[in-house]
Amino acid sequence: AQTVTQSQPEMSVQEAETVTLSCTYDTSENNYYLFWYKQPPSRQMILVIRQEAYKQQNATENRFSVNFQKAAKSFSLKISDSQLGDTAMYFCAFMNIGGTYKYIFGTGTRLKVLA
Amino acid sequence: NAGVTQTPKFQVLKTGQSMTLQCAQDMNHEYMSWYRQDPGMGLRLIHYSVGAGITDQGEVPNGYNVSRSTTEDFPLRLLSAAPSQTSVYFCASSQDPSPPNTQYFGPGTRLTVL
Numbered sequence: 483a484q485t486v487t488q489s490q491p492e493m494s495v496q497e498a499e500t501v502t503l504s505c506t507y508d509t510s511e512n513n514y515y516l517f518w519y520k521q522p523p524s525r526q527m528i529l530v531i532r533q534e535a536y537k538q539q540n541a542t543e544n545r546f547s548v549n550f551q552k553a554a555k556s557f558s559l560k561i562s563d564s565q566l567g568d569t570a571m572y573f574c575a576f577m578n579i580g581g582t583y584k585y586i587f588g589t590g591t592r593l594k595v596l597a
Numbered sequence: 598n599a600g601v602t603q604t605p606k607f608q609v610l611k612t613g614q615s616m617t618l619q620c621a622q623d624m625n626h627e628y629m630s631w632y633r634q635d636p637g638m639g640l641r642l643i644h645y646s647v648g649a650g651i652t653d654q655g656e657v658p659n660g661y662n663v664s665r666s667t668t669e670d671f672p673l674r675l676l677s678a679a680p681s682q683t684s685v686y687f688c689a690s691s692q693d694p695s696p697p698n699t700q701y702f703g704p705g706t707r708l709t710v711l
Contacts, residue, residue, distance in 0.1 A: 486639075488639075491637075524704075525685070525704060525705050526702065526704060527640075527687065527689070527702035528702075529699050529700065573639055573640065575640075579695060582653070583628065583645065583647060583695070584642055584645065584655055584656075585630070585640075585642060585700070586642075586656075587632075587639040587640040587641070588639050589637055589638060589639040590639050
C-alpha cells in the first residue's frame with residue numbers, strides 16, 4: 483500500500499525568507515503524480531503544485547518549487563520569499579496513474595509565516 | 598460556476614442518528630470523492646466515483662454509503678452516526694480521475710456526533 487509521510491508537524495519562517503517542507507512516500511509503482519496542497523484557516527484546499535513522476539525536471543510555480551528525488555522517494559516543497567498569506571497547513575499527496583484513482587494524503591505541516 | 602458546494606456547513610448529531618451530507622458540482626466533472634479530515638491524520642478517502650452509476654471504496658468506507666445517480670451530485674450517507682465519525686468532511690471533484698486534471702475541493706462540513 484502507498485503511504486505518504488510528512489515528518490514536520492509545525493514549522494515557522496520569517497517573512498521574505500525561504501522554507502522547505504519535507505515529504506516522503508512509499509510505493510512500488512513507477513508511474514504516479516505527487517502534489518502539494520495548501521489549506522489556509524478558511525479550510526479551503528488549494529492545489530499549490532504537482533509533479534509527474536516520469537518527468538525528471540522539478541516543477542515550479544512562481545515562489546513555489548519542488549525537489550523531487552524519485553530514487554529516494556522524496557518530494558519536498560520550497561517556498562521562497564515567504565509571505566504572511568502563506569500561513570496554512572500544507573499537505574503532500576500521491577496518486578497512482580492508471581490504478582484505482584485514490585489520492586493518498588500525508589498528515590500535514592502547519593506553516594506559520596512571522597512578520 | 599459555483600464550483601463544489603457542500604451542505605450543511607455544520608451539523609450536530611446524536612449517536613445512532615442518520616443523515617446525508619450533500620455535495621454538488623456544476624463543472625460537469627466525472628470524478629468526485631469524499632474525504633474526512635481529523636487532527637493529526639490528514640485527509641483520508643472515504644468513497645469515490647469515476648462517473649454516474651460508478652462508486653468505489655476508499656481507505657475508510659465503513660459506516661458510510663454513497664451513490665452517484667447524476668454527474669452533478671454525490672451525497673454521503675451516515676447510516677448510524679457514531680462519535681468516531683466526528684470530523685470535517687470534504688467533497689472534491691475533477692474533470693477526469695487522472696492528473697493533470699486539478700481536483701477542486703468544497704468548503705467542508707464540520708460534523709459533531711454526541
